[in-house]
Structure formats: C-alpha cells, structure tokens
Amino acid sequence: MTMEQICIRLVKVDMLSPVRALNRFPSVIRCCASARTDLMRTNSSSSLKSRGSVTAAASSLCLRSRSGLNTCITAFRPPAERVPLIIQPTREFHTSGRLRALPAPLIWMVLKPLQKLIAIILGRSIRKWWLALPPNKKQLFREWTWRRRWHFVGAGAGLLFFVSLFLLTHLDESPVTGRTRLLVFSRENFMELAQVTAEAYMEEFKDSLIAPSDPRHQVVEQAVRILAERNQDIAEISSVPWTVHVVDGPTINAFVLPNGNVFIFTGMLEAVADIHQLVFILGHEMAHALIGHAAEQASLSHVVELLSLILLTAIWAICPRDSLAVLGQWIQGKLVQFLFDRPFSRKLEAEADQVGLQLAAKACADVRAGPVFWQQMEIYDQLRGEPTIPEWLSTHPSHQNRVRQLDRLVPEALELRASCDCPALPKADPRVIFHQAVKLLLDNAKKQENIAQEKKNEKERAGVILPFPQSPPVLTQGSQPQRGGVLATSALPQTLLSK
Structure with a gap:
C-alpha cells in the first residue's frame, strides 16, 4: 500500500x-x-x-x-x-431564536409556595425525629446543646450580620420624594415582568378594549400626553413610551404598569366629575409606576417572607399536632399581613397621592379637584351600602384620611402650578362648591322627609292609614349616585389644552 x-x-x-x-x-x-x-x-x-x-x-x-x-x-x-x-x-456558528429568561420577581412568585412547603416539611420532620427519640437521648441532646450554646449564639449573630449587610447594600433612593427604601428587585426586572403582565392583560381584555377613535379613549390619551409632556424633567417619565388602553367595564379602577401601559375602565370615567379629577387619578397611577412601588413592595415582601420561613419551620417543629401547626401558620400569616404588608401598602398609596398631585399641578390641572374626588367616592360607597371597615384592615387609606392629606398638600401644589406658567384658576374653589351642593341636597332631602311625615300624621289623625312614602331615590341606601361623567364636557378645558 x-x-x-x-x-x-x-x-x-x-x-x-x-x-x-x-x-x-x-x-x-x-x-x-x-x-x-x-x-x-x-x-x-x-x-x-x-x-x-x-x-x-x-x-x-x-x-x-x-x-x-x-x-x-x-x-x-x-x-x-x-x-x-x-x-x-x-x-461554524448556527443562530436560533433568542430565549427570553423569566424575570426574577416572576420566578420568586412561582417559588414562593414551594419555599413554604419546604419549611413545613422540614419542621414536621424535626418534630417527628424528636418524638421518636428515647428520653435518655433527649437528655443527652439537651446537654450537648447547652454546652455549645455560645456556638449557636455566634452563628445567630453571624446570620444577623449578613442579613444586615444584605439590607444595607440594597438601599435605594426613590425618585421625586428622595425617600430611602429597600430594593431587592431592580427596575429592569420589573420592566421585564411588566411586559409579560401587559401581554396577559391585553389577552384578557381583547374583547373589551375601546377603539382609539372613541372619544373616551381620546380624552384619556390626551390627558396622559399632557402629563408626560409637562413632566419631562423626571427621567422615569421621559424614558418610557406611554400607551393608553381603555377597557369597557363598570369597574371603578385604573392602573399603570412600569413600562408605560395605562389601563383604565369606563367605570372610572363615569366616576370622575371633570377632566381635572381624571388628570389627578392618572397622575396618581403614573406616580406608582415612576417611583417603582411594585418593585419596592415585592422587595419588602420577599425579605419578610424569607425571614418568616424560619418562624414557620419552628411552628411546625414545636406544635405537637398538625392541626395546631396549621392554626399557628394562619396566625403567623395574618400577623405578617397586618403588621407589614397592609401598613406598607397604605404608605405607598399616600405617597402616590402626593406625587400624583405634583404631576397634575405641573400639567396645569386644578389640584383642588383631587380631594373632591375622594369625597365623591365616600358618598358613592355609602349610597351603595358598602360596609365601612377600619383603615388598619385595608390596603388603602380611608377616604377621609386621603381628603385630609390632600387638603394639606393643595397649597404647596398650587404654588408649584403657579411656577409652571399655568393659566390662573377660577376663584370658585371646587371643594367649597362640593360642600355647598352636598349641604343643599341634604337640606332638601330633610325637608321632603318632614313634609312626608306631616302628611302621614294628618292621615293618621283623620283615621286613614296609608303606607309610609319612600324617601327620595337620591339618598336611599343602595341606590346609584348621580355621578358626573368625564365626557360631559364637549372638549378638554383650555387650561390643559393651552399647555
């Protein structure tokens, strides 16, 4: 070969x-x-x-x-x-479609139940192991633990040090307010999560979205555009493309995702009395997005959840029966909810009211309409027969507290509005007009009730018993309030359009 x-x-x-x-x-x-x-x-x-x-x-x-x-x-x-x-x-390199990784907050939400399950299994296993030990081995284990008590103290101190170091290295300053806060999840993580959430909402509301040519959509879109243009000095607003989605539904709700997707229901458009209240509500929701309240709330919840896993494991290890452990776990969850989650949520809502009022002031809206909106909502809830719950049980401040806070902030917001070269406001204060209208309505209702009572007494004296006439429908419990719609005006006020 x-x-x-x-x-x-x-x-x-x-x-x-x-x-x-x-x-x-x-x-x-x-x-x-x-x-x-x-x-x-x-x-x-x-x-x-x-x-x-x-x-x-x-x-x-x-x-x-x-x-x-x-x-x-x-x-x-x-x-x-x-x-x-x-x-x-x-x-040779072969390219394929890029895979999008799941956002960190979404992964945490998926793994959250699994973490609890692991803590329950671990605590239950420790309890079974301890109950299976004979008395002499239990005594030996107690003596061994006591001899090494300083080792456990040192381990606990080291764990506390690393937890404190972790918290200190994840402190951040919130935009606009400059408040120091804890951020475990970054704004970029929530931008990715917001995109996934927006796609889910678009799929959910695809049959209820109002066309962009609808006047209600145009009003909301113009209000958002004015808010964005007049607040370009805030980087979190100027760097986000704002998109409006109006959902045809009776729910009185609106929310804004961190990536600039605005969702508002037609029920909210019917609840606001004028364009100024609409601008305030949109400013409130945009404040949530630009400050990053979703990331802040998830960060605190994540840290509290990890620390509560230690307590959850101890509950299942100490309680002698599973039924008592379930009860202890329920009590622990309620304590975390009422001591951390809900108070923090009320704090974020109050901050969004403050920042939203500033955004509306720079957009040349009448900021005096902000407190009026929450007064309208209080009356509306009363007329619907909604039960009044204590504020400490709610995730939002009460309507009365929001009105009081906004009334304190209105003078500062008016100064900010005047410094933004906005047209002068009318001398008539919407808050005074609202109080006068409510007082007049109550007086008329009281007069009608007195007249009806007198007629009833006259019929009874005459020996004729007639059924008691009903009260006027305006004040009857459970009746629908007479709310002004945002589309009652033919166009946006010149106060906003001029800017």
Missing part, C-alpha cells in the same frame, strides 16, 4: 476528529500534502470538500467534523523546497 492510499484511508476513518489525526500522524500528513491531487479526486466518495487554491502554487483541503469544527489544510509549494503546512481551525 502506497503512502497516498494510507493518507486517504486515514482521512476516511478519522473524519470525526481531524485535528487528532493531524497530531498523531505528522509524517503521514506531510505525505498527504504532496498527494493533495489524489484527495481532491476522491472528494465525492470520502465527503471531503476542497476550499480551492489560495494562489496558483497553493491549494487547501478542509475536513469537516460532526461537531462543526472545520480543519483547513493549506499546502504551499515554493520552488525547490519542502512543502510546509498551515492548519487553520475554524468553527
């Missing part, structure tokens, strides 16, 4: 690892370089591909493996000299 045949056979056998073949048989490869003509002739049978010649006196041979590594052998033959070899390894 000639050297040329050996070379061709070697390449056929070791095609899957051409580089290894070159390293093991350097002498044979030198012969292969001189026999390049024979290799190129057998290219079709050995699945080898020639890359052509580099110059008139040079040629290349590329061996391709299944791993995607191509080994190119280029042989140059200068006159009257031995043929040198140049080995050029190259790799």
Whole structure:
C-alpha cells in the first residue's frame, strides 16, 4: 500500500476528529500534502470538500467534523523546497431564536409556595425525629446543646450580620420624594415582568378594549400626553413610551404598569366629575409606576417572607399536632399581613397621592379637584351600602384620611402650578362648591322627609292609614349616585389644552 492510499484511508476513518489525526500522524500528513491531487479526486466518495487554491502554487483541503469544527489544510509549494503546512481551525456558528429568561420577581412568585412547603416539611420532620427519640437521648441532646450554646449564639449573630449587610447594600433612593427604601428587585426586572403582565392583560381584555377613535379613549390619551409632556424633567417619565388602553367595564379602577401601559375602565370615567379629577387619578397611577412601588413592595415582601420561613419551620417543629401547626401558620400569616404588608401598602398609596398631585399641578390641572374626588367616592360607597371597615384592615387609606392629606398638600401644589406658567384658576374653589351642593341636597332631602311625615300624621289623625312614602331615590341606601361623567364636557378645558 502506497503512502497516498494510507493518507486517504486515514482521512476516511478519522473524519470525526481531524485535528487528532493531524497530531498523531505528522509524517503521514506531510505525505498527504504532496498527494493533495489524489484527495481532491476522491472528494465525492470520502465527503471531503476542497476550499480551492489560495494562489496558483497553493491549494487547501478542509475536513469537516460532526461537531462543526472545520480543519483547513493549506499546502504551499515554493520552488525547490519542502512543502510546509498551515492548519487553520475554524468553527461554524448556527443562530436560533433568542430565549427570553423569566424575570426574577416572576420566578420568586412561582417559588414562593414551594419555599413554604419546604419549611413545613422540614419542621414536621424535626418534630417527628424528636418524638421518636428515647428520653435518655433527649437528655443527652439537651446537654450537648447547652454546652455549645455560645456556638449557636455566634452563628445567630453571624446570620444577623449578613442579613444586615444584605439590607444595607440594597438601599435605594426613590425618585421625586428622595425617600430611602429597600430594593431587592431592580427596575429592569420589573420592566421585564411588566411586559409579560401587559401581554396577559391585553389577552384578557381583547374583547373589551375601546377603539382609539372613541372619544373616551381620546380624552384619556390626551390627558396622559399632557402629563408626560409637562413632566419631562423626571427621567422615569421621559424614558418610557406611554400607551393608553381603555377597557369597557363598570369597574371603578385604573392602573399603570412600569413600562408605560395605562389601563383604565369606563367605570372610572363615569366616576370622575371633570377632566381635572381624571388628570389627578392618572397622575396618581403614573406616580406608582415612576417611583417603582411594585418593585419596592415585592422587595419588602420577599425579605419578610424569607425571614418568616424560619418562624414557620419552628411552628411546625414545636406544635405537637398538625392541626395546631396549621392554626399557628394562619396566625403567623395574618400577623405578617397586618403588621407589614397592609401598613406598607397604605404608605405607598399616600405617597402616590402626593406625587400624583405634583404631576397634575405641573400639567396645569386644578389640584383642588383631587380631594373632591375622594369625597365623591365616600358618598358613592355609602349610597351603595358598602360596609365601612377600619383603615388598619385595608390596603388603602380611608377616604377621609386621603381628603385630609390632600387638603394639606393643595397649597404647596398650587404654588408649584403657579411656577409652571399655568393659566390662573377660577376663584370658585371646587371643594367649597362640593360642600355647598352636598349641604343643599341634604337640606332638601330633610325637608321632603318632614313634609312626608306631616302628611302621614294628618292621615293618621283623620283615621286613614296609608303606607309610609319612600324617601327620595337620591339618598336611599343602595341606590346609584348621580355621578358626573368625564365626557360631559364637549372638549378638554383650555387650561390643559393651552399647555
């Protein structure tokens, strides 16, 4: 067998690892370089591909493996000299669709029940292990624990140190207010989560979305545009593209995602009396997004949840029965909810009211309409017969507390509005007009009730018993209040359109 045949056979056998073949048989490869003509002739049978010649006196041979590594052998033959070899390894890259990783907050929400389950299983296992120990081993374990009590104290102090270090390294300053807060999840993480959430809401409300040509959609879109344009000095507003979605539904609600997607229901449009109240509500919701309240609330919940897992494990380890452990877990959850979650949520709502009032002032809205809206909502809840619950049981401040807070903030907001070159406001204060209207309505209702009572007394004195007439429907419990709609005006006030 000639050297040329050996070379061709070697390449056929070791095609899957051409580089290894070159390293093991350097002498044979030198012969292969001189026999390049024979290799190129057998290219079709050995699945080898020639890359052509580099110059008139040079040629290349590329061996391709299944791993995607191509080994190119280029042989140059200068006159009257031995043929040198140049080995050029190259790799082919294949691109595919980019996979989007799940946002960290979403992963935490998915793993949250699993963490609780692990804590329950661990605590229950510790309890069973302790109950299965004989009395003498329990006594030995107590003595061993007591001898090493300082080790446990040191371990607890070290754990407390690392927890404190973690909290200190994740402190951040909130926009606009400058308040120091804890942020475990970054704004970028919640931007990714907001995109996923927006897609889910669009799928949920796809049959209820109002067309952009609808006047109600145009009013909301113009109000959002004015708020965004007049607050361009805030980076969290200028860097976000704001998109409006109006959902046809009776729910009195509106919310804004961190990525600028605004969702508002037509029930909210019917609840506001004028465009100024609408601008205040939208400013409140935009304040939640620009400050990053969702990330802040999730961060605190995440830290509290991790610390409560230790208490949850101890509950299931100490309680003698599973029923008592379930009761202890329920009590622990309620304590965390009422001591941490709900007070913190009320604090964020109050901050959103403050910042939303500032955004509305810079948009040249009448900020005096903000307290009036919450007074309207209080009356509306009373007329619907909604039960009044204590504020400490709610995630939002009471309507009365919100009105009092906004009344304290209105003078400062009016100064801010005047400094933004806004047109002068009318002298009539909406708060005074609202109080006068409510007082007049109550007086009229009282007069009608007195008249009806007198008629009833006269009929009874005459010996004719008639059924008691009903009260006016305006004040009847459970009746629908007469609310002004935002579309009652034909167009936006010149106060806003001029800016």
